[in-house]
Amino acid sequence: IKRRSKGWLRLSNKVADGAMNYAKDKNADIVICGHTHQPLIKKNSSVEYFNTGCWTDIPSSYVVIDNSGKVVIKNAGQISKHTES
Numbered sequence: 001i002k003r004r005s006k007g008w009l010r011l012s013n014k015v016a017d018g019a020m021n022y023a024k025d026k027n028a029d030i031v032i033c034g035h036t037h038q039p040l041i042k043k044n045s046s047v048e049y050f051n052t053g054c055w056t057d058i059p060s061s062y063v064v065i066d067n068s069g070k071v072v073i074k075n076a077g078q079i080s081k082h083t084e085s
Helices: 006-025
Strands: 030-033 040-043 048-051 061-065 071-075
Touching: 006 030, 006 040, 006 048, 048 071
Parallel strands: 030 048
Antiparallel strands: 040 048, 061 071
């Protein structure tokens, strides 16, 4: 039900917008948050925002930051395939 609520989605975006404005004021490039129950990625000209959603939802979601600094949100059950050269 919470995922289908338009009010909840508006709140998630409000949280994201506030966090992005705060990050811009503090000269931050990336914001990583969680627990809005809605995984979300937003970007503007100066800030990238990542919200993990909720780790207790099914499927749960989480943030991965690789060695190059790239940030992605994944769902539990996703398997990363690695190949050796």
